[in-house]
Amino acid sequence: MYPTAPDHEKYAGHDHDHHVPGHEVPALSPHGVARVYAPPYVVSTGHSARHVGGEWSTGLCHCCDDPPNCMITCFCPCITFGQIAEIVDQGSSSCAQQGTCYGILLATTVLACLYSCFYRSKLRGQYDLEESPCVDCLVHFCCPGCALCQEYRELKSRGFDMGIGWEANLDRQRRGVTQAPVAPGMIR
Structure with missing residues (x-):
């Protein structure tokens, strides 16, 4: 799915290197411990590929693009937050x-939106996404369900199988099994 660290180092500094600072290549340390960083979202443009920074793959109010996730997030x-x-x-x-932590905060306080806002900011930082349509805390305060659905769709469009968790996604990556990102509006 992604080049290994030695392959990446081999191409570093060449004209065809499309490395973006802050987006390191997932690799294993010599001891087998995962040193994984968020992979860049790559769009094929014929002869080369480029990093797409700044834009979310879907809009905030496009919850119905993934109806099963929309229903789960609604009820x-x-x-969705845990995933x-x-x-x-x-x-x-x-x-x-x-x-569980999010559910307890949601049921007992108004701090759940601040907690989920932190993760939205962290996700944006990992993928260099713009803070839109407004600041993260306002998005999660005004439209918490829409915000969670958008974040879920973003990770899914970047090749993560949200139903299997981090370790299984990492294992699939190691074996070279990938889930190709799905363009918005496309059905498999």
Whole structure:
């Protein structure tokens, strides 16, 4: 799916190198420990590829682009949040842990939007996405369900299988099994 660190180093500094600072290539350390960073979103443009920074793959109000996720997020946003948080945290926390924490905050306080806002900001930082349509906290305060659906779709469009978690996605990447990003509006 992505070049290994030695391949990446081999091409560093050449004209055809499309490395974007802050977007390192996923690799394993010599001890087998994953040193994984968010891979850049690449769009094929014929002879070369380029990093697409700044734009979300879908709009904030395009929740119905993924009807099953829209329904799950509508009735149990803690599931969608947990899936997003596990991928954004790169496996350092589980979907169940994050979903439970979000659910407790949602049920007992008004701090759930601040908690999910933190993850939106972290996701934007990993993929160099613009803060749109307004600041992250306002997006999660005014439209928490739409924000979670958009973040879910963004990770899905970047090749993550959201239903299997971080470790399984990492394992698929190591084996070379990839899930091709789906363009908005396309049906498989």
